[in-house]
Amino acid sequence: MNRGGAETLIMNLYRNMDRSKIQFDFLTCKEGVFDSEIMEMGGQIHRIPYITEVGHVAYLKQLNQFFEENAGYTIVHSHMDKMSGLVLRAAEKANISVRIAHSHNTQSEGGLASKVYKWYVGTNIKSSATHLFACSKAAAQWLFKEQSNETFILKNGIECNKFKFSSNVRNQIREELKLDKNSLIIGHVGRFNHQKNHLFLLEVFSQLTKTIPDAKLLLAGGGILQSNIEEKIKELHLEEKVKILGVREDIHLLLQAFDAFVFPSFHEGLPVTLIEAQGAGLPCIISDVITKEVDMGVGLVQYLPLNDKNEWVKTMLKVTSSSSSRKVSEERLSQKGYNVRKTAEFIQKSYMEMGGTVS
Template sequence: MGSPIRVLHVVVNMNRGGAETLIMNLYRNIDRSKIQFDFLTCKKGVFDQEILNLGGKIHRIPYITDGGHFHYIKSLKQFFKANHHYKIVHSHMDKMSGFVLKAAKKAGIPVRIAHSHNTQSEGGFAAKIYKDYAGYFISKAATHYMACSKSAAKWLFKEQKAILIKNGILAEAFLYSEEVRRQTRNILNYNKEHFVIGHIGRFNEQKNHSFLIDIFYELSKVNPNARLLLVGDGTLRTRIESKVKELKLLEKVKFLGVRNDIPNLLQAFDVFLFPSLHEGLPVTLIEAQCSGLPCIISDQITEEVDLGLGLVNFNNIKGSPNSWLVNITKRSNRKMNILDGIKSNDYDIKIGAKKIEKIYENIIPRNELYKKESSDVSNQLSIKAR
């Protein structure tokens, strides 16, 4: 048997974002004797050591914010020129994938995948114009399109057909446990009387933390036992911490930072609050539903995220905090034993891992696969001759 197909995934860093979590979930569950993941990143990430332990390689170049546009483009060209042995490049940079895949195409890499994880670009006016420019090259350089949802595909690829790769999870790890809930709430110093609102996500404009705090502020007025857990980190964390202090909510809000015990924390929540301004298909909402948790979410999130388990309530993102409060208080009860519902919607990562394996194995042009197999045989003969 020859060496595995090495797929180069391109991200800014391998931290606990939605796309990165999906990649790692796939990586842990694929047959790594057939498919191996390598990474081109710009910054260190929390998953780096695990990637190395799983046999992956991590390459790093400076990001645009470090050296500017021309330095970034030059770094991409130099990298792919030196690493043109890759047969598959899988870019998760949304519109910025245009620059990545253009450089990969110039280096002669045969399979170039653009993967959409969002429905809108982040940043101000200038940043969006720049990303639109980058996105222009996707249709000219990508050989294949993938997306986490239909809305994410339509946003980035317009009318181009895309392969849907659902944001799967290891479902068994998130199933509700009364014992885990009790232990986790004890660690957090919460008792049975506390009503715990939870949120998981980066502190950036997209996640809309400021509005989330407004909602919780109104809730705290009518329920003195309400508590808020915020999981994640990001550039706006300090600003949100200041707002919490100004509203005198410090004793009721915990900032937990980046965590590796998400399944346990979900058990401790009573409601998952998610007022994002835009999303592709957030994996955290799949995880929350798997734990049977009622989810009060923005109407800007695709309806595809609702698994039909009676746990998702969509709310007008332009509504008042009090309009959200009504739905929080009228939330559905926590659901138990919903593993079959997760699997029937194809959100079990084991299903997704098998799907992506087949895609990678079948996607390489036959002539390129022949070159690889010939190279493997030549290497083996060379080793035997020594």
């Protein structure tokens, strides 16, 4: 349970539940930054080794054993995209009555063998899931195919009031990060993996610095490609201009320091970080493969193809030079379905109608 799109949504829902009526427990593989908060809110964290550590057969054995020993759950809500097929099949074997598959993406990661394997285990979803959820229509179509019209779209809502722009917070965060308060700051929040396309972002930023030499790029996140990203920074001689901030728990504050949010992903379901960025009033420059559902219609989102770096630079210069009040109302977020308090009320009601303890 580290900070990521699905994890952030789950925590946003958890924080806004009436936990005297609904309690979340978690089945994960490794320790995460949200673990202490989960336990403080009364949740239990169970762990089994992930499939890449023990292999297919041993992973299935661990899953089956877990659900046999914890058969008291009435609802299992799996956020593992195609891998949910294995989780929900094990839950079905243990006679757990409500089994939710939740799609958060529009493409599998990994090489050909990995994608074939995920396709194979994903075929279990159709027979094992009792309910289908997705963060967007595109994510529903990818994972559930002909069943996509049966899918409930649960939008990746945020705690709107946390993201309201404050110039005082902006200056404070910039001071803490040792940034000039007048420098142009480009920001990105996301895991350091292939999907997020950091190398493209670094190349675009390198071109930007030829026009604005004192511009800075802040990268919040961590992951398996961090060393590749660090090598690219050195190759482009950007050591003094790019800051890697690691996995942060204060993204709502960090966004205040940015002047623009750049997000050139190869694929996405519906990234919660883009909702957060718009909630902070930030101009967002994003790849045109990302669903149009992410645009809240307040004039902050620009879609661009990934085949023209010059166009990305021009757009960054354009949006950061235009004046913006950085104000996006909570009412607007609610109208578009991105107020997590409203989302939590709905999902709590749905869970209670399904009945039982939620895992």
